[in-house]
Amino acid sequence: MSEKFKVLYYVNQFFGQVGGEDKAGMPPEYRPEKVGPAVGFEGALQGEGEVVGTIICGDNYFNEHKEEALEFIKKTIKETAPDVVVAGPAFNAGRYGMACGELAKTVVEEFNKPVVTGMYIENPGVEICKDKAIVVSTADSAAGMRKALPLMAAITRKLAKGIELDAPAKEGYIPQGRRKTLFVDKRGSQRAVEMLLARFKGEEFETELPMPVFDQVEPAPAIKDLSKATIALCTSGGIVPQGNPDGIQSASAQKWGKYNISELDSLNAPDFYSTHGGYDTAFANDNPNRVVPLDILREYEKEGVIGKVYDWFFTTTGTGTSVSNAKKFGQEIGAILKEAGVDGVILTST
Amino acid sequence: MVKEIERYGIPIVHMATITTISESVGANRIVPTVAIPHPVGNPSLSAEDEHALRKELVGKALKALTTEITETTHFD
Numbered sequence: 167m168s169e170k171f172k173v174l175y176y177v178n179q180f181f182g183q184v185g186g187e188d189k190a191g192m193p194p195e196y197r198p199e200k201v202g203p204a205v206g207f208e209g210a211l212q213g214e215g216e217v218v219g220t221i222i223c224g225d226n227y228f229n230e231h232k233e234e235a236l237e238f239i240k241k242t243i244k245e246t247a248p249d250v251v252v253a254g255p256a257f258n259a260g261r262y263g264m265a266c267g268e269l270a271k272t273v274v275e276e277f278n279k280p281v282v283t284g285m286y287i288e289n290p291g292v293e294i295c296k297d298k299a300i301v302v303s304t305a306d307s308a309a310g311m312r313k314a315l316p317l318m319a320a321i322t323r324k325l326a327k328g329i330e331l332d333a334p335a336k337e338g339y340i341p342q343g344r345r346k347t348l349f350v351d352k353r354g355s356q357r358a359v360e361m362l363l364a365r366f367k368g369e370e371f372e373t374e375l376p377m378p379v380f381d382q383v384e385p386a387p388a389i390k391d392l393s394k395a396t397i398a399l400c401t402s403g404g405i406v407p408q409g410n411p412d413g414i415q416s417a418s419a420q421k422w423g424k425y426n427i428s429e430l431d432s433l434n435a436p437d438f439y440s441t442h443g444g445y446d447t448a449f450a451n452d453n454p455n456r457v458v459p460l461d462i463l464r465e466y467e468k469e470g471v472i473g474k475v476y477d478w479f480f481t482t483t484g485t486g487t488s489v490s491n492a493k494k495f496g497q498e499i500g501a502i503l504k505e506a507g508v509d510g511v512i513l514t515s516t
Numbered sequence: 517m518v519k520e521i522e523r524y525g526i527p528i529v530h531m532a533t534i535t536t537i538s539e540s541v542g543a544n545r546i547v548p549t550v551a552i553p554h555p556v557g558n559p560s561l562s563a564e565d566e567h568a569l570r571k572e573l574v575g576k577a578l579k580a581l582t583t584e585i586t587e588t589t590h591f592d
Contacts, residue, residue, distance in 0.1 A: 190552075226552045229534045261552070264534060290537045383519045385544035386527040388584045397581070402517065403555070449554040455570070456557025462567075462574040472578065482517075496520025504524040510581040512574070513518055514555050515532040 171215040171326035174248035175204040176239070176269055178262045181254075182222030187446040190261075193231070194223035194238040196246075203315060207252060210319030215326055218246050225261035226445070228268070235265070236272050243277060249326045255284025255314045256291060258306035258486050260444075263291025270299035280325040284314045285340075288489045292340060300325070301340045306486070395509035398476035400499065402484030403450065403457040403516040404442025405433065414482060416443035422482035422495045424502070427475070432461035444485025445516050457514055476508050484515055518543045529580040529591075531555055531573065539588055545580040547591050549573060 179189040181202040200208055201220040208217045221242055228235045243251065251273050253266035263285050270281040271294055281299035285292050286306040295301060300321050304314040317338040324331055334341040350357075357374070364371040389395045406414055412423040427433070433454035440447040440457060455461045458479060466472050480499045484492070503511060519542040522528045530543035533555055538546045549555035556570050580591040 230551055260537065261534065264536065268536075290540045293540050294536065381519075382542055383522045383544070385585045385587075385589075386522050386525050388527055389582045392578060392582050395581075397578075400517070400521070445553045447553065449557065449559045452559065453557060456554040456559075459556045459570055459574050462556075462570050465571070466574065466578065492517050493520055496517035497523075499517065500521040500524040500526065503521065503526055508526060510578075511521055511526055511528040512577045512581075513521070513528055513530050514549070515530065515534075515538070516552050516555055 170213070171249040172247065173204075173208070173211070173215055173217045173322065173326075174243060174246050174251050175200070175207065175217050175220040176251065176253035176266065177202050177204070177220060177222055178228075178256075178259075178265065179222060179224045180262075182220065184222060184224075187444075190224045190226040190446060191230075192222070192224035193227050194221055194235050194242075196221050196238075196242050203255070203311060204252075206311070206315045207319055207322075210316045211323060212319075214323055215249070217252075218248060223265065225259070225265060228265040229261050232268060236268065239269055240272070240276065243273065243279070248279065250322050251279055251281045252318060252322060253281065253283040255302065255304045255311065255318065256286075256289060257284075257304055257308055257310060258286040258289055260290055260485065263289035264294065265291070267291030267294030270295035270301075274298040280322075282318050282322050282325065284318050287340060296340050297342050297344075300331070300342075302338055303340050306488075389510050392472055393470055394473040396474045396476050396507065397463060397472050398478070398480070398503055398508045398511045399427075399458050399460060399463065400480040400511055400513040401458050401515070402482055402487075403445075403514055404440040404447070404483040405438055405450065405454050405458045405479075405481050406441050408437055408439065410441050414441055416441045416483055416485075418486040418488070419483045419491060419495075422480060422499060424478045424480050424499075426477055427460055427479050428477040430460065431464045433458055440516075442483045442485060442516060444483070450516070457516060459512075459514070463512070473509075476503075476506065527581050529577045531577055535590065544585060544588050545583075545591065546588065547573060547576045547580055 198219040204217045256262040266283045284302035284304040438454040440450040529545040
């Protein structure tokens with residue numbers, strides 16, 4: 167068994183060492199070499215496999231031109247015929263995670279080839295592909311790279327060699343929601359009673375069937391008379407007044423801000439700008455209305471289409487922000503809007 | 517944030533470019549936008565054309581807020 171298995175690697179523009187946000191619009195390109203994390207990854211394969219090449223694609227390009235990006239990836243897979251495709255790890259980077267997730271889903275569905283990626287549990291990309299690909303559970307930032315790569319490599323080796331994976335908790339990947347038949351010493355009734363007794367005694371026990379958590383909010387009723395309605399603006403795009411008076415973080419936000427716009431017809435530069443650290447803010451800084459369209463909403467107000475623009479707009483940065491913080495921000499902002507009798511909200515995201 | 521605000525019974529429309537994220541965070545009313553760095557604008561257009569585009573997009577958002585829905589709906 168001297169033949170090495172072949173891995174095709176996918177990274178974004180940042181981990182591909184092309185550039186930061188200014189290069190996020192780059193179309194995919196293929197390099198017949200190891201780039202960025204692919205180097206450490208191949209090392210962790212311990213000589214059993216090799217990375218034949220790396221696809222590098224800008225995060226904005228992928229998410230704005232998904233079909234084209236996936237076509238390129240499919241073409242590259244046909245040409246390089248890898249045994250396993252590896253993407254990321256994307257940690258808690260939303261756009262990168264979405265790219266890895268869409269890629270993973272497509273490759274498994276259309277080529278039936280195993281895909282291994284890595285993400286933080288809250289990354290929106292997890293939901294897209296976790297049932298199809300193996301998503302290694304990583305830290306929320308690139309500081310977790312050294313821990314993630316060996317786990318991804320170990321799983322890749324097993325998949326390439328057709329060895330069945332152990333349970334998610336043991337291998338370090340996010341559960342796929344599958345049930346497997348396995349032989350155990352004790353029958354079900356006995357295990358269930360033991361769990362129940364452990365629960366009575368306040369001891370630790372591990373359920374064999376975790377219940378899924380569904381949390382959906384019913385759509386709120388529509389606005390009946392728009393011409394009398396007060397509409398509020400809200401954004402996760404990081405638009406703040408000059409000087410960022412409340413010090414809203416440019417990533418992993420810990421707070422949100424509200425700013426009075428009752429005297430303004432438009433959010434003009436340089437009075438407002440974006441403090442967001444997760445996208446190229448040049449266009450937003452040039453004209454902040456491109457993220458928070460106050461100018462247009464004010465026009466609709468003057469035309470009588472809507473009753474009123476709410477006097478305050480609400481803002482935070484959505485990049486790397488934890489779900490628990492986002493939830494808290496929403497609860498706090500929603501309470502203010504409810505109290506103020508706001509009838510509808512436009513929330514923009516970058 | 518979208519979901520928690522809507523929990524108060526206030527209709528909310530999410531204007532975003534990566535609409536798959538909108539869906540995964542539980543937005544019910546979604547208006548797909550132009551691009552990640554300029555959701556409600558397009559710097560490659562003339563000032564008049566960009567204004568018209570923005571007006572149309574915000575118009576769609578208002579339409580979304582006045583439309584009764586029972587499930588996640590895109591207003592393209």
